[in-house]
Amino acid sequence: MDNAGSHAGPGTATATGSAPDTGNPDDPGPDSGSDPGPGLDPDSGIGTGTGTGTGTNVTPKVNMSMNMSTGGAPAAAPAPPLAIRLALPVDAPAIAAVHLASRQVTMPYLPPQRRTHAEVTRWIREIVLPQCHTVVAARGAEILGYASVRGELLDQLYLRPDVRRAGIGSLLLAAARRHRPAGLSLHVFQLNTEARAFYAHHGFRVVATDDGSANMENLPQLTLRWTPAAAPVPPRGTP
Secondary structure, three states: OOEEEEOOOOOOOOOOOOOOOOOOOOOOOOOOOOOOEOOEEOOOOOOOOOOOOOOOOOOOOEEOOOOOOOOOOOEEOOOOOEEEEEOOHHHHHHHHHHHHHHHHHHOOOOOOOOOOHHHHHHHHHHHHHHHOEEEEEEEOOEEEEEEEEEOOEEEEEEEOHHHOOOOHHHHHHHHHHHHOOOOEEEEEEOOOHHHHHHHHHOOOEEEEEEOOOOOOOOOOEEEEEEOOOOOOOOOOOOO
8 A cells, every 4th residue: 555645744743852843834734744644655545636736747758750651649758767856945836736735635624725835835945845854756847746754753745646556655655764764753643544554554553642632633643653673683603
């Protein structure tokens, strides 16, 4: 299952308290966007659900060469390979579009979005990117999802809705784990069952619960934690 969308998101307290919260431009969104968010798993479908998603979709280049003897149609060029890379300030508008669309589609129980795309873009560029280790899933010019880690907190993990269930959320989560190999925590709304299933599938366990009084949405949430398994101890006498 690949449901990215953790709500370890804006506005919720971090599990470690190691850094100031990046906040959410509209509401705390602790549903991993890390409340996979990240609407988080492409497999489980926490995505943005807008079809075009980020607004960065580009028309695929067309290979105009064709077999004239058979009258075949022009063959479309193969899609660019998927890459997980560090986010850049220029990516902020596309990341903001993913964030907004994913929360709207995967967390319909949240209050209506009050912030504009421009406001969320500014939040990404001025708050999230400077304060978090942020990676994006990109295919050519398209941004398909992103994940942000602040300290040991998976603060954001969101996917474009139309690319869910394709393994992209798992790739973003793997990148976050490589950044923090000693362990990760995140917050997820109890209502976000798809995100909870995604993280459970990837070894996260519930370590705390609260009634939602500490987040802007006033929704009960869970704190999840992943810790790598300890390496087996070789038996005595093993060379």
